[in-house]
Every structure is written in C-alpha cells, then in structure tokens.
Amino acid sequence: MKLVTCGLPYANGKAHIGHLRTYIPADVYVRYLRLKGEDVVFVCGSDSHGTPIVVNAEQQGLKPKELVDIYHEHFQEIFRNLKIEFDFYGRTDSDYHHERTREIVKKMIEKGYVYPKEIELAYCPNCERFLPDRYVEGICPYCGAEARGDECDQGCGRHLEPGEILKPRCKICGTPAVFRKQKHYFFKLSAFKDFLEDYLEKLKGTENALNYAKEWVRKELKDWCITRNLEWGVKFPGEEDLVVYVWVDAPIGYISFTEKACEKLGKDWREIWIEGKAEIIHFIGLDIVYHHCIFWPAMLKAADYALPSAVVASGMVKVEGKTFSKSRGYVVWVDEDYLNEGFNPDCLRYYVVNYTSHQKDLNFSWEVYKEKVNNELIATLGNFIYRVLHFAWRNFGEVKMNVDGEVVEQIRLAMEKIEEAIEKWEFKEASDAFMELASYGNVYFQNSQPWELIKNDPESAERAVASCLALVRALAILAYPVLPSTMEKIGKLIGLDVRKAKLEDALKIPDKIKVEKPFVPFEKIEDEKIAKMEKKLKERIEKAEKGVEERELVTIEEFGRLDIRIGRIIEAEKIKGSKKLLKLRIDLGGEIKQAVAGIAENYSEEELKGKLVVVLANIKPAKIRGVDSEVMVLAADVDGRAILLTPEKEVPVGVKVR
RNA sequence: GCCGAGGUGGCCUAGCUGGUCGGGGCGACGGACUCAUAAUCCGUAGGUCGCGGGUUCGAAUCCCGCCCUCGGCACCA
Numbered sequence: 001m002k003l004v005t006c007g008l009p010y011a012n013g014k015a016h017i018g019h020l021r022t023y024i025p026a027d028v029y030v031r032y033l034r035l036k037g038e039d040v041v042f043v044c045g046s047d048s049h050g051t052p053i054v055v056n057a058e059q060q061g062l063k064p065k066e067l068v069d070i071y072h073e074h075f076q077e078i079f080r081n082l083k084i085e086f087d088f089y090g091r092t093d094s095d096y097h098h099e100r101t102r103e104i105v106k107k108m109i110e111k112g113y114v115y116p117k118e119i120e121l122a123y124c125p126n127c128e129r130f131l132p133d134r135y136v137e138g139i140c141p142y143c144g145a146e147a148r149g150d151e152c153d154q155g156c157g158r159h160l161e162p163g164e165i166l167k168p169r170c171k172i173c174g175t176p177a178v179f180r181k182q183k184h185y186f187f188k189l190s191a192f193k194d195f196l197e198d199y200l201e202k203l204k205g206t207e208n209a210l211n212y213a214k215e216w217v218r219k220e221l222k223d224w225c226i227t228r229n230l231e232w233g234v235k236f237p238g239e240e241d242l243v244v245y246v247w248v249d250a251p252i253g254y255i256s257f258t259e260k261a262c263e264k265l266g267k268d269w270r271e272i273w274i275e276g277k278a279e280i281i282h283f284i285g286l287d288i289v290y291h292h293c294i295f296w297p298a299m300l301k302a303a304d305y306a307l308p309s310a311v312v313a314s315g316m317v318k319v320e321g322k323t324f325s326k327s328r329g330y331v332v333w334v335d336e337d338y339l340n341e342g343f344n345p346d347c348l349r350y351y352v353v354n355y356t357s358h359q360k361d362l363n364f365s366w367e368v369y370k371e372k373v374n375n376e377l378i379a380t381l382g383n384f385i386y387r388v389l390h391f392a393w394r395n396f397g398e399v400k401m402n403v404d405g406e407v408v409e410q411i412r413l414a415m416e417k418i419e420e421a422i423e424k425w426e427f428k429e430a431s432d433a434f435m436e437l438a439s440y441g442n443v444y445f446q447n448s449q450p451w452e453l454i455k456n457d458p459e460s461a462e463r464a465v466a467s468c469l470a471l472v473r474a475l476a477i478l479a480y481p482v483l484p485s486t487m488e489k490i491g492k493l494i495g496l497d498v499r500k501a502k503l504e505d506a507l508k509i510p511d512k513i514k515v516e517k518p519f520v521p522f523e524k525i526e527d528e529k530i531a532k533m534e535k536k537l538k539e540r541i542e543k544a545e546k547g548v549e550e551r552e553l554v555t556i557e558e559f560g561r562l563d564i565r566i567g568r569i570i571e572a573e574k575i576k577g578s579k580k581l582l583k584l585r586i587d588l589g590g591e592i593k594q595a596v597a598g599i600a601e602n603y604s605e606e607e608l609k610g611k612l613v614v615v616l617a618n619i620k621p622a623k624i625r626g627v628d629s630e631v632m633v634l635a636a637d638v639d640g641r642a643i644l645l646t647p648e649k650e651v652p653v654g655v656k657v658r
Numbered sequence: 659g660c661c662g663a664g665g666u667g668g669c670c671u672a673g674c675u676g677g678u679c680g681g682g683g684c685g686a687c688g689g690a691c692u693c694a695u696a697a698u699c700c701g702u703a704g705g706u707c708g709c710g711g712g713u714u715c716g717a718a719u720c721c722c723g724c725c726c727u728c729g730g731c732a733c734c735a
Contacts, residue, residue, distance in 0.1 A: 211662055316728095316729075323728095368670090386694060387694035443698090443699070446698060520694095580659095580734050621735075
C-alpha cells in the first residue's frame with residue numbers, strides 16, 4: 001500500500017500555477033500507480049491555522065473560519081476542474097484533526113521531548129495581547145532589516161524564533177510593543193540529530209530535497225518553539241490559552257486526513273501510520289523541505305508514528321522566465337487566467353508535467369504553452385487519435401483487430417519507459433513516452449497509406465487501421481494519468497473504460513473494436529488568445545511596479561532629519577572574506593569618517609580614491625563583519641548592483657545635500 | 659565567501675558508472691502526401707559538448723584550477 005500526500009495549501013489566498021507544480025504531478029503519480037494496480041491512498045487538505053489567516057481575516061472583517069471556508073471551497077473547486085482527485089480533502093480546523101494533533105503532542109510530552117521555557121515575548125499594551133509571529137514588525141537581530149516576527153522577510157530571510165526580533169511594534173495598531181515574560185513550550189529537536197542523519201540516508205525522494213535537508217542537519221539543530229499565543233488553532237494540551245504552532249499541526253493533517261480517507265475506503269489507517277505497512281510519499285514544494293525532512297520526521301519519531309519513506313520536491317516555477325512573484329505581478333492564477341479564460345484543464349496538466357524534469361525549474365510562458373498545445377498535444381497526439389478514429393469510423397465502423405506485432409512491441413516499450421520513469425518521479429519522461437508512441441503511430445499510418453489501400457484492397461486497409469486503433473487504445477490508457485478528461489472520452493469512443501483499465505490492458509487487444517463518431521480532442525490555441533493573455537500579464541506586472549513606487553509621503557521636516565553631505569573617498573580597502581564589502585575612509589570636511597559599503601563588486605579600490613560621493617552622515621553607527629561603519633555611502637540600486645552617486649560639478653567636501 | 663544545481667548547434671534538452679562522442683524536440687529550409695485541427699511524413703541544416711590543464715590507447719563523460727548562470731546562506735549603515 002502507498003500513501004501519497006501533497007503539501008497543504010494555505011487557506012488565505014487563491015490557487016496559482018505554483019501550487020499546481022505539486023498537485024498535478026502528485027495526481028499523475030497516483031493515477032499511474034493505480035494503473036499499475038497499486039493500492040493507493042491520496043490525501044490533502046487546507047492548512048487553516050496560523051497568524052496570517054488570523055490577520056487577513058481581521059483585515060477583511062471576517063472570522064478566521066469564514067476566511068478558511070472561502071479558500072477551502074476555492075481550492076476544492078480548482079482541484080475538481082483540474083481532475084486532481086484526492087480520496088479525502090480535509091481541513092486542519094476540523095475536530096478530528098484537533099484530536100489527532102492533541103494526541104500526538106501529548107505523546108511527545110509524555111515521552112519527555114517537550115519542555116517549558118520562559119521567554120521574552122512582544123506584548124502590545126494597546127491591544128492587550130501577546131504578539132506572535134507576524135503580528136509583530138520590527139528589526140531583524142541578524143541583519144538589521146525591517147522584519148516580521150517569524151521571519152526576516154525583507155532582509156536576510158532568516159527564520160526568527162519568538163522573542164528574537166528587535167524594536168517590535170504591533171502590526172495591528174503600530175504601538176511599540178514591550179517584552180514580557182511568557183512560558184512557552186519547546187520541542188527537543190536537538191535530541192534527534194543522530195536519528196535524522198541516519199534517517200536522511202535512507203529517505204528516498206528527489207535529490208533537491210534530500211541535499212538541502214542533509215546540509216541543515218549537519219550544521220545545527222536548535223530546539224523548536226511549538227506554542228503560540230493565539231486563539232485560532234489547536235489548543236496546547238494542559239495549557240489551554242496557548243495554541244500549537246501551525247507548523248506542528250499542519251503536517252499532522254496527513255495523518256488525520258488519512259484517517260478520514262480510510263474510513264471512506266474501508267481501510268485501516270493504523271496500518272499506514274502506526275504499523276508502518278505502507279510507503280508514505282510526500283509531494284511538496286522546495287520551500288517546505290525543512291519542515292518535511294527535519295521537523296516532521298522528528299515529531300513522528302518522538303510520538304512513535306511511522307516515518308515517511310520519500311519526499312518528492314518539485315522545482316521552482318517561473319513566469320515568462322522571471323522568478324515567480326505575486327507582489328511583482330509574475331503570477332498566473334488558475335481561475336482567472338486559465339480556467340475562466342476557457343483553456344482546457346488537461347492541457348495545463350500536460351504543460352506542468354511535460355515542460356521539464358520534476359526537480360528542475362518550470363517556466364510558464366504563454367508562447368511555449370501555445371507551442372506545446374498546438375505542436376504536441378494537437379499535431380502529434382490529437383491528430384493521430386482523430387485521424388485514426390475518423391478513418392475507422394467512416395470506412396469500417398467496426399474493425400477486426402488484426403494487429404501488427406511490431407506495433408504491439410512498440411506499445412510494450414512505451415509501457416516499460418513509463419513504469420521506469422514513474423519509479424524515478426520523472427513525469428516528463430513518462431509523458432514523452434506516450435507522445436513518442438503517438439508519433440510512431442503517425443509514421444505508421446503515413447507509411448501504411450490506408451487511404452490508398454481502401455480503394456482497391458480494403459482488407460489491407462483494415463489491417464493497417466487495426467494496428468493504429470490498437471495504438472489509440474493504448475494511448476488512451478497510457479496518457480490517461482496526464483490527460484484524464486480527454487482520454488476518458490476517447491476510451492468511450494472505442495468501448496474502453498479507462499478509469500477501470502490497468503496498464504497491461506494496453507496489450508490485451510480485443511478481437512473487434514467498434515468505433516463511434518469521434519470528436520476533435522484538443523482545440524487549437526490561436527495567436528490572438530495568447531497575445532491577450534500576455535497583455536493581461538504585462539499589465540499586471542506594470543501595475544505591481546507602480547504600486548511599489550506609490551510610497552507613503554514624507555514631510556520636509558522628516559527629510560530634514562537626514563544629514564546628507566558630500567564626502568571624498570580618501571582610502572578604500574577590501575574587507576577580508578567578503579566579496580561585496582569595502583572599508584572606506586571618507587573626508588567630510590573637517591572630519592574623516594569610516595564607512596563599510598557593499599560596492600566591491602562594481603568598484604575597485606583605485607578608482608574610488610578621490611571620488612566625491614553622497615554620504616548619509618548621521619546614520620546610527622554599526623559594525624559590519626567586525627568593522628566599524630560610521631556613515632553610509634548612498635548609491636543607486638540597479639538590480640542589487642550599487643552605482644555610486646557623485647556631484648555633477650566639483651564641490652567642496654562637507655557641503656550639505658538637500 | 660559557503661552550500662546546492664547547472665553551463666551541449668538560434669531556443670529547450672538526452673547522454674555524464676569513459677570508447678555507435680555527438681542524439682532528440684522546437685524553430686528554419688527543401689520535398690512528398692491528403693485520412694487528419696494547412697495537421698502528417700521524408701530529407702537538409704556543420705555546434706571547439708563553459709575555459710585551461712591533467713589521467714588514458716581514447717573523455718561531453720574521470721581529476722585539478724578558473725569563469726559564468728540560478729537557488730539557499732552569510733552580508734550589503
């Protein structure tokens with residue numbers, strides 16, 4: 001038995017193409033497994049807890065549950081449309097999930113893997129509550145950038161433990177927060193270092209996931225704070241005013257959803273999660289490898305549950321060659337950009353699966369989409385199926401299945417390729433295999449020339465058609481996991497129920513096949529449609545760029561607080577061990593100040609000497625890599641490259657900029 | 659700087675346990691055909707397989723050094 005899961009979609013935003021990179025391949029995988037006769041349970045559900053949902057709901061005047069309701073329904077609708085069919089799709093704010101979570105946390109406590117610790121937490125005196133995670137805004141203790149309570153999202157990207165953030169403010173009301181002592185609970189992750197090192201050696205899955213995880217474990221494992229001050233979530237056993245951290249309860253959804261799925265399917269979930277009789281395979285995005293390869297197995301081990309056998313991580317998604325980014329507009333929404341535009345769901349499944357290897361970056365481009373649909377799905381696959389069915393239907397109606405042995409051999413080869421590819425989670429290889437078979441079919445049809453034979457030698461014509469029909473029938477089965485809607489309908493035309501078919505049925509050719517009037521399997525994508533979609537995307541990107549520029553306004557007084565002056569660089573020296581940093585001595589007229597600037601990639605020490613630059617003279621001094629920096633050199637930021645500002649005419653050093 | 663993944667004809671890409679090492683797809687060009695959604699089929703297009711060394715009888719494939727791209731981290735006052 002196998003259990004396949006997908007990373008739970010967070011129920012506070014709409015489905016986009018990035019999500020599909022996990023769900024479509026997982027669904028394809030499950031369908032192939034079932035085709036091979038494997039017993040599979042396939043589950044997923046909405047991740048309903050956590051601070052962002054609480055904050056979002058509040059901002060929209062909704063209760064958290066109401067917000068989750070919206071996106072829970074939304075995702076299910078998307079999955080229905082794309083034929084991503086889970087045996088059970090749950091949500092983590094349900095009773096059964098809370099029960100399972102509490103049971104597991106209790107077990108972790110009983111076994112001594114959880115301990116309380118007083119930590120200093122941000123508290124908002126105005127809102128009268130503790131500010132967990134993203135309720136807090138402040139300064140990152142590592143890099144000094146503006147940061148959220150749980151993560152330095154603008155700066156170094158580090159994960160922040162509760163209480164670490166500096167200068168915390170309340171995100172809701174902006175009031176400076178005070179630190180108060182609070183008891184929280186920690187999971188002894190550090191105790192699992194040896195276990196994890198060993199476990200990760202045995203864990204299967206894609207290399208991208210395993211490599212990351214091994215590296216992390218090798219470095220350092222810190223104990224993990226697993227409680228939060230929130231109302232919304234799973235109550236922490238024995239401390240009911242605390243809630244379990246969302247990353248503790250979310251993966252437990254894999255278990256609680258399996259319970260429900262098994263109830264439905266008449267199976268015993270314990271065989272999977274307690275007795276370890278099944279293979280557990282997690283499909284995830286690269287961004288949550290840490291949780292699935294480290295936190296999660298440690299938790300399961302602590303609570304005496306079965307361990308996952310494979311973690312399959314997909315590569316990143318790009319849009320028109322650029323890094324996927326909702327805020328910058330590089331996004332393709334599944335509903336408004338695809339389904340609502342009338343595009344065929346099967347075509348998107350094919351694109352996602354066939355663009356590249358599962359581990360590599362997938363680029364979504366409308367131009368490429370058009371090419372793949374028109375040149376591959378239509379010209380190769382659809383055309384072959386249609387020309388054969390149409391010819392058979394018009395000339396024979398029913399065909400005696402006298403099939404060329406060479407054709408049977410080709411089908412067998414394609415099946416083998418698919419089976420091998422699926423073992424490796426290489427869905428592109430699998431889909432290439434049936435496309436090659438279709439291509440072979442086109443050659444076979446072309447060379448046989450049944451349209452000529454039919455004139456004088458109908459029997460030979462029928463034999464040729466029979467062989468091609470055998471290929472069509474095989475294609476309906478082999479391509480079904482990727483193109484379920486289309487292939488189901490194709491199957492019906494030749495009396496085949498592909499939903500009940502097994503892989504080997506592709507070789508069990510019936511004596512006769514009756515062909516019904518066929519339809520065109522895929523509609524051609526027109527250039528105008530693609531142009532329209534590209535325009536839509538472009539406008540979205542432009543709008544996003546503008547949004548960034550429309551900043552809040554600053555008063556002249558506020559600006560006046562900045563002491564910006566012209567200085568002359570008199571010395572420049574590289575800082576050891578750093579690629580970007582230079583130590584500069586700057587003459588500000590009357591005083592020499594030292595600055596550390598990240599400009600070494602664009603400027604050499606020599607060319608800097610004597611250069612006039614613009615300097616922020618009253619910035620708070622800091623130490624960077626152990627070097628004092630008293631002032632800040634201003635520069636234009638061109639995609640992360642620093643371009644220095646310099647006065648257009650020679651001016652005395654020390655003069656004020658305003 | 660550290661870790662990971664990569665650099666193969668215009669573009670995407672297979673091969674990377676060393677000897678059919680130069681494949682496939684798209685695009686382009688020429689031809690054939692008409693059953694099929696101007697779809698299909700056949701043929702052609704000369705790319706130092708990132709750079710420089712080395713090992714070997716022989717390397718895209720192994721070793722060393724270097725360059726570049728992407729992702730993660732450090733860091734850019």
